Amino acid sequence: MLDRHRKRLKKVKRVRIDLDPTDDPTHGHQQMALFNAFYDSYCYLPMLGFVSFDGEVDHYLVAAVLRPGNATAKLGTIGLLYRLMREIRKRWSKVKIEVRLDGGFACPELFDFLEVMGVEYECGLAKNAVLERAATKLMKQARKLSKISGKTEQVYGECQYRAKTWSCARRVIIKAEVTRAEGKDPKDNPRFVITNRRQTAKWIYEHEYCGRGEVENRIKETFEVEIDRTSATSFWANQFRVLMSAAAYVLLQELRLQASDTSFARAQVSTLRLRLIKLGVRVVASARRIVLHLPQSCPDFPSWKKIAAGLGTCT
DSSP: HHHHHHHOSSOOOOEEEEEEEEEOOOOOOOOOOOOETTTTTTEEEOOOEEETTOOOOOOEEEEEEEOOTOOOOTTTTTHHHHHHHHHHHHTTTOOOOEEEOOOGGOOOHHHHHHTTTOEEEEEEEOOHHHHHHHTHHHHHHHHHHHHSSSSSSEEEEEEOOOOTTTTSSSEEEEEEEOOOOTTTTOOOOOEEEEEEEEEEEHHHIIIIIIHHHHHHHHHHHHGGTTTTOOOSSHOOOHHHHHHHHHHHHHHHHHHHTTTTSSSTTTTTTHHHHHIIIIIOOOEEESSSOEEOOOOOOOOTTHHHHHHHHHHOOOO
């Protein structure tokens, strides 16, 4: 998959890696389908990995690892990141790598690993008494601004923080926020992100860390190719099913890439399947070629033709 992007993008300055787990509820006697109190169900917790390049909006699936239902977010993270970084640097030796993770991954071993590997990172951090004290002045400012405007307000700042198990103090971005909703009292909502980047706190949080929301949308899309069809008894059989679904999703992402100049440029996977693949055609096969005859009434024929030509077919 990375080789495909190597051909597509000759020069890449920055590659961003996003990892995120998701719950896959189970309804049977699958191996390692264990009870997870957070999701209140028996499930698997697959971890999906995505990469994005420079300023591109799209995030491309590169890893899908099935894990037991009681796995912590960080289980297998370092090994997966190491392999992804090695493969990325084989193809773009001078590229800057950035890793973006949510708070479930936060642990000193991961931070030490990322710093040794020489990559930039942003990782959510659960609030605690020490961090909340560091955010006290900023929260006061946010409350004052919110009271004046009557709207949700944020104030950004930072501090140096070192937990007992950490090898050193690290930079923590603070977002002091007061949220307001109609008919409800104002609510304090402080958030914390640990990073080794040098840009301003506001820029890092709003322009980098908040981009994780797009990755969550891509995870939801993978369910359109039934990545949750893990109903086999064997754990490894279910891992194979996950990989097959991931391969199908990668193919649909390639389809969307070829649709960049059409109305399907930002289409969901479900739309691509419905309007470009689930078509009634007449198939004529010979010794040298297979010809698909689409109906004259096909509303998306111009887009279909352009995408097919981009994939190397003759039209």
